Every structure is written in structure tokens, then in C-alpha cells.
Amino acid sequence: MNSKNVLVIDDEPVVRDGCRMVLMKQGHEVEICETGREGLIAALKGRHDIVILDLKLPDIDGMEILGTIMKEKPQTSVIIITGYSTVQNAIQAMKLGAFDYLAKPFSDDELVLSVERAIEKKHLVEQNLSLRRQLSDTFGFSNIIGNNRRMMDVLEKIRKVAPTDCSVLINGENGTGKELVARAIHVASQQSGGKFVGIDCSTLSPGLLESELFGHVKGAFTGASRDKPGIFELAGDGTLFLDDIANLSTDIQGKLLRVLETREFKPVGGTSFKKVDARLISATNCDLQEMVEKGSFRQDLYYRLSVFPIYLPPLRERKDDIPLLANHYLTQFCDKTGKRIEGFTKEAMEALVSYEWPGNVRQLRNFVEHLVIMADRHTLDVLDLLENLNIKGFWREDTVPNTRQELLEVKKRILEQTFGQFEKLFLIRALDQCDWNITLAARKVGMKRPNFSALMKQYKISRSSDRPAPHHGQPHVIV
Ligand SMILES: Nc1ncnc2c1ncn2[C@@H]1O[C@H](COP(=O)(O)OP(=O)(O)OP(=O)(O)O)[C@@H](O)[C@H]1O
Ligand SMILES: [Mg+2]
Incomplete structure (x- = not known):
């Protein structure tokens, strides 16, 4: 002692x-x-x-x-x-x-x-x-990087809404930081002593999702060998994070709405109600309002979920944050790997800023990580970028620009095109290694299945179009 x-x-x-x-x-x-x-x-x-x-x-x-x-x-x-x-x-x-x-x-x-x-x-x-303190360092405000005016507004909104028990809907493209924001709200809220429990609504079938959300009692369906609490129960008086909310079936939408209105729920196959104490935060990369207009998302549920909406702008609309984020990740990955890299050259940074980053902050983060692993000099220049974008031998005499403006345009185009190729190869390799099982491939590379399949769709990847069938195993249906 x-x-x-x-x-x-x-x-x-x-x-x-x-x-x-x-x-x-x-x-x-x-x-x-x-x-x-x-x-x-x-x-x-x-x-x-x-x-x-x-x-x-x-x-x-x-x-x-x-x-x-x-x-x-x-x-x-x-x-x-x-x-x-x-x-x-x-x-x-x-x-x-x-x-x-x-x-x-x-x-x-x-x-x-x-x-x-x-x-x-x-x-x-x-x-x-x-x-x-450690938790709030990992997930709190200090981790949300950005000086852009729109990001400052987002931070201000988080600060205001966190202490209330208001339902928050976070909207933004893939990789814009929705989960990061949800966690920051939790850490700064009255629920911070409780758990932060998240569920990706798009990964489960409607039947499973209901039991996942509300739990089930023993014997509720084949295979339900004992009572199992759902995440509404697991979240207790903490925060419940419903990710990818747009993909809920109409049936689940109705059930969720009832739960939010009455603040109580019944496990699948159960007879008695349980109380909802958790604070609700949901997220989507879809335009829910448009889905409401088209009739694929219930308006009443939309109103319930979006009492306080927060929109995260894509990285291409806050380019002034790119240097900040790139340098932050550079330091982070250097610390992690023990490498000593002083920074990006001016041109390299300009190239990073001019790229459109369709995968937003996540893509930038992964890219910088890759650069750090590959780097063997003290600064990162355009060449490092291009080498890592796998475009050696791209240059032809007639593509050499005449003015600086043209040069920047070309730089931007090259990054967009080649990064696309790179990303496509990355997806295909992961799929190949997992016998084209999308769920496994997504898990292997550390992505969520819906994001992985959204990228596949974006690059029009399917096994028939890109790859011969593997020699072994069962044929796999791509959904
Ligand atoms: N403003 C930011 N500052 C620092 N890191 C960020 C920021 N925004 C996002 N990130 C980082 O980018 C990665 C993706 O963020 P996050 O998972 O929160 O995005 P998301 O919007 O939930 O993505 P998805 O739609 O694919 O689920 C994480 O590593 C996160 O830490
Ligand atoms: Mg997310």
C-alpha cells in the first residue's frame, strides 16, 4: 500500500x-x-x-x-x-x-x-x-480536426447539443467523420458515464435486425436458445448509435418509430415492455429528406430522428482542412512506425489539396499511412505521391503543360484518375483473396460492407466483369 x-x-x-x-x-x-x-x-x-x-x-x-x-x-x-x-x-x-x-x-x-x-x-x-480523461482524449472534440468555417459550425453544434438528450441525425458522405462526431457527442454528454453502443443497420436482415435492436426471449424463433438482450437494452442509460439508418425496412421503421414515441420496447417473442433510457444518435450517407419525398423512408420517423440534424461536408468542400489533416496523420503514422519524415513539399501538398478525395477523410488517412510506410526520405514530394498512386510511365510529351495553372489541372486529373485505379485494384485484390465474398473482403480491409459495396458499385466491379471465377469453392452470388 x-x-x-x-x-x-x-x-x-x-x-x-x-x-x-x-x-x-x-x-x-x-x-x-x-x-x-x-x-x-x-x-x-x-x-x-x-x-x-x-x-x-x-x-x-x-x-x-x-x-x-x-x-x-x-x-x-x-x-x-x-x-x-x-x-x-x-x-x-x-x-x-x-x-x-x-x-x-x-x-x-x-x-x-x-x-x-x-x-x-x-x-x-x-x-x-x-x-x-483518456476516453475523452481518444474520442472527444480534440480529435476532430478542422479549422474550416463549416467544421467550426459543426463543432459548435456538437457542443450545444451534447448536454441535451435530443436525438441527433448526422448526415455526410462515407468517411466524413460521422462516427467520430457521434462519439464526441457521447463523451461530452450526460450519458458519458454509460456505454456507447453502435449498430450498422445495413448489415443485418430485417428479421435479425429486430432481434438485434430489441433482443429476443428464449424460443422466440428457431435457434433462440436463450434470452438475449438487444442493443436498446445494452446501451442502458448510455448512447445508442444507429449507423446507416437509411436502409431500414418499412417494417422496422414502423417498430422503431413506436419505440421512440412510447420510449419502451418489447423483445421479439416477449410479453412485457422494457424502458428506453439511452440517448439516440443516428447517421446516414443518404439524403433522407429525398427518400421521404420518394416514399422510401417514413416522414414521421425522419422527424423523430432528426430533431437536431448535423451535416458533415465532404472533404472536397473544405479543402483548407486537407493540409491540417494530412500533417496530423503524417505525425501520427510517423510516431507509430518510428519513421522521421519532416513533411510534404509545397507541390505535394498542393496535389493533395487539389485531389477530390471521394472517400473523404478516411481515404486521406489511409493514403498518408501508405505513404509513410513506403517513404524512405525525409520529405514527401509529388514523386512519392505519384509512385504510390502507381502511375509510372504515365507521362507523354503532349501532356506536358505550358502554364502553372495547367500544371495544377493536370496534377489534379492525374491524382483523381490514378487514385481511382488504385482504389479499384485494392477492392479487387481484397475480393480475390476472399473468394469474392463481399462481407469477408470488407472485413479484411477494415471497411464496412455497405461502404465497400458502394465503392464496388462506383467502379462497376462485379466478378463476371472483372475477374474469372476462382478455381475452387462454391459459386458466390454478388448482391
Ligand atoms: N475531422 C476529422 N478529424 C480527424 N479525423 C477524422 C475527421 N473526420 C474523419 N476522421 C477520421 O476518418 C476516419 C473515418 O471517420 P468515421 O468512421 O467517423 O466516418 P463515417 O462518416 O462514419 O464513415 P462511414 O460513412 O464510412 O461509416 C476515422 O479514422 C476518423 O477518425
Ligand atoms: Mg461510420
């Missing part, structure tokens, strides 16, 4: 000195005071972890001293000792915030045990605080 600073306030010399001897033997620093006044001044001025306080002192009432210490130094653990112990006294002391209450006479062991428990509790509280 580590050494602590202890203050003993008691007018009886035997008790005072007894406490001091016992606690010093345990390795603690012990200060003693004979009167209430002296003790109070010492407690307020000093840095004691634990105060051992007699209730009956000649000058000031011990309860009053306890009250003042708890008000001024709430992190102190106060152990009350008294020869006039009554239940009322004990209750009052605990209510005022005393850590423990010992009736005189107490044994050395009782005292040591009480002090050890106080130290343990303090340790737990400190650990919890530091975990919380």
Missing part, C-alpha cells in the same frame, strides 16, 4: 498517539492536532489524503469540521472516531460525506483496515477519472 498523508484530530492523547504509532508503522506520514480549531486550519491548509476526526472536541463540534472539510476539500477521506457513538450520529456523518465511522475503543486492525479501504477507494476514483 503506498504511503499517504494522514491528519489525526483528537483531544485525547492516548488515542491520538495510538493512531499515530499504528499508521506510521504502515508507512504513512502522520500529523496530529489536539483541538478542533487547530485541526480545521491544518486540514484546510495541508494536503491530507485522509483525516481521522474525533466528533467530540473541546472547542468546535466535529460535525461542523467534517462539513467544512467536505465542502472545501471534497477529495479528502474523513474517518470519524467517537466514544459517544449513536446511530443518528453515524447517519449524519455519512450524509455529510464521511468515509467511515469507528466507535471507540477500536482495535489497531480496525483502524488499519478502514484507512486501507479509504486509500483503495481514492485509487479507484483516480483511476476512473484518468480513464474518463
